[in-house]
Amino acid sequence: MRYFPHTPEEIDQMLRVIGLTCLDDLFAGIPATCQKTRPMNLMAPLNEWELNSHMDAVSDSMAVPPTYTSFLGAGRYSHHIPAVVTALKSRSEFLTSYTPYQPEISQGTLQAIYEYQTLAARLLGVDVVTASHYDGATAMAEAALMAVRITRRTRIAASSLIHPLYLQVLRTYLKPTGYELIELPRLSTGQTDLSSLADASGLAAVIVQSPNFLGCIEPVSSFSDGIHHAGGLCIAGFTEALSCGLLKSPGSQGADIVFGEGQSLGLPCAFGGPGLGMLGSLKAYMRNLPGRLVGKTHDVEGKPGFVLTLATREQHIRREKATSNICSNNSHCALTAAIYMAALGGTGIRKLAEINHSKAVYLSEELKRAGIALPFGAPFFNEFVVRFPEGFQTVYDRLLNQRIIPGLALERFYPELKSHYLLTATETISRASLDMLVREVCA
Numbered sequence: 001m002r003y004f005p006h007t008p009e010e011i012d013q014m015l016r017v018i019g020l021t022c023l024d025d026l027f028a029g030i031p032a033t034c035q036k037t038r039p040m041n042l043m044a045p046l047n048e049w050e051l052n053s054h055m056d057a058v059s060d061s062m063a064v065p066p067t068y069t070s071f072l073g074a075g076r077y078s079h080h081i082p083a084v085v086t087a088l089k090s091r092s093e094f095l096t097s098y099t100p101y102q103p104e105i106s107q108g109t110l111q112a113i114y115e116y117q118t119l120a121a122r123l124l125g126v127d128v129v130t131a132s133h134y135d136g137a138t139a140m141a142e143a144a145l146m147a148v149r150i151t152r153r154t155r156i157a158a159s160s161l162i163h164p165l166y167l168q169v170l171r172t173y174l175k176p177t178g179y180e181l182i183e184l185p186r187l188s189t190g191q192t193d194l195s196s197l198a199d200a201s202g203l204a205a206v207i208v209q210s211p212n213f214l215g216c217i218e219p220v221s222s223f224s225d226g227i228h229h230a231g232g233l234c235i236a237g238f239t240e241a242l243s244c245g246l247l248k249s250p251g252s253q254g255a256d257i258v259f260g261e262g263q264s265l266g267l268p269c270a271f272g273g274p275g276l277g278m279l280g281s282l283k284a285y286m287r288n289l290p291g292r293l294v295g296k297t298h299d300v301e302g303k304p305g306f307v308l309t310l311a312t313r314e315q316h317i318r319r320e321k322a323t324s325n326i327c328s329n330n331s332h333c334a335l336t337a338a339i340y341m342a343a344l345g346g347t348g349i350r351k352l353a354e355i356n357h358s359k360a361v362y363l364s365e366e367l368k369r370a371g372i373a374l375p376f377g378a379p380f381f382n383e384f385v386v387r388f389p390e391g392f393q394t395v396y397d398r399l400l401n402q403r404i405i406p407g408l409a410l411e412r413f414y415p416e417l418k419s420h421y422l423l424t425a426t427e428t429i430s431r432a433s434l435d436m437l438v439r440e441v442c443a
Helices: 009-017 049-061 081-087 105-125 135-152 164-175 221-229 241-245 284-290 331-369 394-403 431-441
Strands: 128-130 155-159 180-184 203-209 233-238 257-261 277-281 292-298 306-312 383-387 420-424
Touching: 081 331, 105 128, 105 180, 105 241, 105 277, 105 292, 105 306, 105 331, 128 292, 135 155, 135 257, 135 277, 135 284, 155 164, 164 180, 164 394, 203 221, 221 233, 233 241, 233 277, 241 257, 241 331, 277 284, 331 383, 331 420, 331 431, 394 431
Parallel strands: 155 180, 155 203, 203 233, 233 257
Antiparallel strands: 128 277, 257 277, 292 306, 383 420
16 A cells, blocks of 8 residues: 555545445446456566666667767757756755646746746747647647638638648647648748748638758748738748747748647757747737746835736636637746746847757768758758758667767658758767767768
8 A cells, every 4th residue: 555545444444425336336337358367468577676776777778869879850849958957947846736726826836927928929929828738739729720810711721741740739739620621731941931922812821840850941021911801811930949049930920820839948858748838929819829937026115026917728617718728837838938048048048049050051061061861951950851861760770889879860851852861960079079970970
């Protein structure tokens, strides 16, 4: 009973109160075909030292930095995290705080969310940003639903160069609704074909990611001009938040709603999570934003304070009025991002973005000089696509044995891109490692 909160006597007492004789009766409503009757296939118990050794062995089997030099990106990016970020986010008053159901007495929690909103809105170039989304994929899906509510139209166009897993989440959201999703094809430049938007009438929104999944920077302003002319909304996003430190923000290019993944802002890759779904919009669409919005005000004595201005979850308001059923508060991830952005400041974020871009450009030029093809001509930020010669899998396996992960194969997402790999270079990769990759792939 070491890991159970109740004794057998307490369990028997609770069962008697509800008129049952055993725990099996409690689950009688579950069909037998859905019940697992076999015992779980677990390894034998380990003592503390054996468990530590086992976990070390499992860890050693994973191809992750810093043991491996990784050129993977595609939505999760390895960045240095300043010590001040880790120290501050680990303080007990932040780690133990929970959703503020009595918000005005949780001034520290509200202020943390407010600071994140302010910094994120400046980064994304929009009026308001919320702080309650799981990741970039769900933020994008929520943005699409926002557009449907605002425009009262049911057709949405999305670039086929949005992260494939984001698109899958969007399809899942839209499937039971009956809303139509149109996927825009790509050009030979690695960008989205805008000509397919020649007739955008009837569209609720067009969704674009920049830099896109191939690393190419999209002309967001062209998307926004086209869809606005047809009376729809422009939804623009990113998977690499640091790109906003160097590129024009989505909001400044005419995006009405902005989504993105904030993992690069002080959060480790952590095998895919947790992430930070960033979602913001123009003030005109504020009441359609899902999640929470904290505002700053003054009390009766004139002292500054914070209030929960908007809470559109079904726990807070009538279900039929809710704009989202997201039931988890990602405020700790948002707090981490706020600390990161405040620690670096605007100048620091821009400088770090420049370092990322420079490293990626250096790697691309060296590979090109070595005879490796770069099939797409569009500008990029810190990741780009190369086409390796046929039979590269043998080289790939050899590099893995040398603890180098030479990018992501794109064929599983785009069958026509056989032998194409997506490479990413961030500030965590040294010039020596960049040169080593060039030497090894050309050996």
